[in-house]
């Protein structure tokens with residue numbers, strides 16, 4: 001239900017328009033395909049993926065001898081699910097424990113919020129969770145993280161503002177081992193001045209993790225703000241060059257009609273979307289599932 005509510009703007013944006021379009025046509029012709037293409041592209045599904053969908057639809061329509069425009073909707077649904085399922089394993093992998101989840105992304109995308117929500121999810125699943133305040137450049141970042149930790153009922157390892165992020169992660173790993181934590185979730189600094197700077201900051205953290213916690217199951221999740229469209233894709237490309245990103249968290253899907261970006265981004269980057277943010281509350285982080293997502297969009 002939350003997913004449906006959270007995606008209501010996108011639903012209106014894509015499905016509303018598709019419905020209208022299909023109703024306005026008596027038969028399936030070239031003009032219909034062109035208008036459909038336009039709708040998909042403007043919802044940020046991406047040009048390449050849209051072309052692929054349209055070509056696939058053409059073939060299916062011929063093969064199944066479909067003639068009614070309204071039947072196209074079901075085929076479109078199937079095509080979207082198929083494309084989304086091409087990317088492997090949408091689960092955040094924390095088994096076998098202990099696990100470490102490094103969360104990266106630029107400031108303001110919803111990193112802290114997503115960490116809080118994720119901690120809540122894991123805790124609900126019966127896991128012992130610890131947070132690491134690895135963004136030491138902004139005092140507000142660790143304060144925010146502490147507020148979330150209290151809300152969720154988990155502990156945080158933090159240092160003073162301006163201290164070395166890698167030192168925080170080092171301490172957090174020792175604490176995680178001593179306290180037999182199942183999942184350690186680490187915030188990282190999101191200062192994206194340039195690639196070299198990012199590489200330096202994250203590189204040190206990754207080194208500590210590999211050296212001190214090499215046995216832990218590891219995820220590196222990149223948080224992207226869905227409302228920023230092409231900008232998000234650009235950020236992702238930069239992060240992909242400096243880190244081995246294992247999955248994406250797309251936030252603020254409730255704030256955009258262009259939720260098609262979930263499809264566009266994952267296809268363009270060939271990195272699976274693992275979690276989606278559909279609101280500001282603790283429960284508003286959902287595991288991404290292609291079928292549920294497309295069903296929520298198409299009802």
Ligand code: GDP
Pocket residue numbers: 105106107108109110111112113114144251252253254255276277278279280284
């Ligand atoms: P950070 O700087 O990346 O750590 O960003 P924050 O976690 O502080 O989030 C920035 C703002 O985005 C906050 O006001 C959050 O409440 C809001 N936010 C984060 N995720 C979502 C989401 O999925 N939906 C909505 N509507 N707001 C979100």
